[in-house]
Amino acid sequence: MREITYSQALNEALRVCLAEDERVVLLGEDIGCYGGIFQVTKGLQEEFGPKRVVDTPISEAGFVGASVGAALTGMRPITEIMFIDFTTVCMDMIINQMAKMNYMFGGKGCVPMVLRINIGAGRGTAAQHSQSFHSVFMHTPGLYVAVPSTPYDAKGLLIEAIKNDNPVVFVEHKRLYNTTGSVPEEGYQIPFGQADVKREGKDATIVATHALVLSALEAAQEAAKNGIELEVIDPRTLTPLDKDTILDSVKKTGRLLIADEDNKTCGVAAEISALVAEEALDYLKAPILRNCSPDTPVPFSPPLEKAYIFGKEELMESVNRLMEYA
Amino acid sequence: MKLSKEKLLALYRTMQTIRLFEDRIVNLYASGSVPGLAHLCIGQEAVAAGVCATLREDDFITCNHRSHGHVIAKGADLRPMMAELFGRKTGYCKGKGGSMHIADMEVGILGANGIAGGGLPIAVGAAWSAKWRETDQVTACFFGDGASNNGTFHESLNLASLHKLPVIFVCENNLYGISLCQTKHQVITDIATRATSYDMPGIIIDGNDVQNVYQEATKAVKRARASEGPTLMECKTYRWRGHHEGDPNQGERYRTKDEIKNWMEKCPITRLSQKIVREKVASKKKIEAIDSEIIEAIEAAVDFAEESEFPTIEDMYQDVYVNERKSQ
Numbered sequence: 001m002r003e004i005t006y007s008q009a010l011n012e013a014l015r016v017c018l019a020e021d022e023r024v025v026l027l028g029e030d031i032g033c034y035g036g037i038f039q040v041t042k043g044l045q046e047e048f049g050p051k052r053v054v055d056t057p058i059s060e061a062g063f064v065g066a067s068v069g070a071a072l073t074g075m076r077p078i079t080e081i082m083f084i085d086f087t088t089v090c091m092d093m094i095i096n097q098m099a100k101m102n103y104m105f106g107g108k109g110c111v112p113m114v115l116r117i118n119i120g121a122g123r124g125t126a127a128q129h130s131q132s133f134h135s136v137f138m139h140t141p142g143l144y145v146a147v148p149s150t151p152y153d154a155k156g157l158l159i160e161a162i163k164n165d166n167p168v169v170f171v172e173h174k175r176l177y178n179t180t181g182s183v184p185e186e187g188y189q190i191p192f193g194q195a196d197v198k199r200e201g202k203d204a205t206i207v208a209t210h211a212l213v214l215s216a217l218e219a220a221q222e223a224a225k226n227g228i229e230l231e232v233i234d235p236r237t238l239t240p241l242d243k244d245t246i247l248d249s250v251k252k253t254g255r256l257l258i259a260d261e262d263n264k265t266c267g268v269a270a271e272i273s274a275l276v277a278e279e280a281l282d283y284l285k286a287p288i289l290r291n292c293s294p295d296t297p298v299p300f301s302p303p304l305e306k307a308y309i310f311g312k313e314e315l316m317e318s319v320n321r322l323m324e325y326a
Numbered sequence: 327m328k329l330s331k332e333k334l335l336a337l338y339r340t341m342q343t344i345r346l347f348e349d350r351i352v353n354l355y356a357s358g359s360v361p362g363l364a365h366l367c368i369g370q371e372a373v374a375a376g377v378c379a380t381l382r383e384d385d386f387i388t389c390n391h392r393s394h395g396h397v398i399a400k401g402a403d404l405r406p407m408m409a410e411l412f413g414r415k416t417g418y419c420k421g422k423g424g425s426m427h428i429a430d431m432e433v434g435i436l437g438a439n440g441i442a443g444g445g446l447p448i449a450v451g452a453a454w455s456a457k458w459r460e461t462d463q464v465t466a467c468f469f470g471d472g473a474s475n476n477g478t479f480h481e482s483l484n485l486a487s488l489h490k491l492p493v494i495f496v497c498e499n500n501l502y503g504i505s506l507c508q509t510k511h512q513v514i515t516d517i518a519t520r521a522t523s524y525d526m527p528g529i530i531i532d533g534n535d536v537q538n539v540y541q542e543a544t545k546a547v548k549r550a551r552a553s554e555g556p557t558l559m560e561c562k563t564y565r566w567r568g569h570h571e572g573d574p575n576q577g578e579r580y581r582t583k584d585e586i587k588n589w590m591e592k593c594p595i596t597r598l599s600q601k602i603v604r605e606k607v608a609s610k611k612k613i614e615a616i617d618s619e620i621i622e623a624i625e626a627a628v629d630f631a632e633e634s635e636f637p638t639i640e641d642m643y644q645d646v647y648v649n650e651r652k653s654q
Contacts, residue, residue: 025458051458057488062481065447066454069465072436073386073455092478096441097448105429105437106420107645141646165648 028080099142156190376539443476472503533561
């Protein structure tokens, strides 16, 4: 199968849905001739016209709210927020409006829209262009949250998100945009709530998200050299969360490491830790460990940012700690 | 523009329905039947009635926390509306929304909104949707003077004018954002002047004169339907009750009794009914007959609400998400 990048896979998903469904429209800052800040919408305005692929003013509350209104009245908007950091200026539209309409209106406020955002530090862009607070959306009832780690998952999850009748926060990752992988040319959907076991193993489980799935697979390769078999699970969606796959794995291995780039406190990893502590404590041979971003804003200076981000090495340290418990 | 006899009576009926519905809520709230918050629009009925009378059933509205009037004027059914205020399962939102979140997609009510300024971008989206779907539907967006200071007001007016969207922004300037009078929250007197920044008409309207509201809304809707762009209508009016039921002495901490009394003398409903009788559009007896019909409908709604069940605890967990794969 041909290999394309994560951003090309996302682009294909958008193209497939724009072509097959007139209700699909794209809104966002610089998504037209500029192609989007990470080139995900490249060529789409040219192909589908400026009426359906709309460059918006810098008015996040305005155009996210407009997406909610359009979704309520028969459209399927896909709206790009340039960085997750900028969702803070339209949080009312996401948390009070987009997420709650269906419930508040007694099941009659269907909001089929996708809010595309991205996370991840490591580009020297400091504390307002590098955050990873996707847990906020996992915390909010009414939203689905997709977190693709591969080009294949990116395309299948995005098409599913667009066709889903619920509001979806689609969390991409900056470091993944240029990674490559095998992706079918035709459209396909990956159902929400189905984790992917990226590698099977019997000694310890790593539940990893986004770019840390790649780090976890590297760690697993290295651990295998020492005879340690790691199981790597990618939840793919945080809401709905495939609890069974996580719990079954922990019951098998008895050891759990969670790797997620949100801050450690109250993050995705905290939630999954609590889940396992509540439902599979008796199976654990070792404490649950978490590799997360430090509880600080993202620093600018290169040595500081280098210390802020983490990958295979840090995961290996945690794995070694887990394996100290018999 | 001279309004027909039927139109004048219809406007009277809508305003009086809103008034009598809310008068009833005063008592139902005090007696504990209506829990939570009840923000009443008594005194402001002409704005909702005048604007919505110019809309079609398939047009949309978004509105705010003080929106019993808007939804009644747009065609909401009093029975599920009352049941919703009572928190009953037969309510518009199955008892999960309450007074601030009445919605009825069947008649274009995209939801009252508890966030000041929250409805403006949503209205812009509904108008954009009509443009994308190539219908000639219009969206009316109701909000207060307080919301005109919110960023969403400016973002929405800019987006609507940029894309010439079929939306009319209806600012009900009742002179107060909760306790803060207009002179303390903005230096301008006429919010309509803000339309200039977005190159759209900004119209100042006597919001207690339903004919004036109707006439100006008719022009704004015509403009919107003809793809000529949005309009900002500022309707100057006043709420007689406090910010919400329970606001002590109808807001005496921030306004005088004389001020309230002066505005009560400008009652939009009395103004219209006097005109109707004076100009022999209808007799006083006919007006009384309309009132009786309205009271009957409201009492039927109260009975319906009282007889309805509360939602079950299991219902709390329903409707967080739409059923999967429904429309694929």
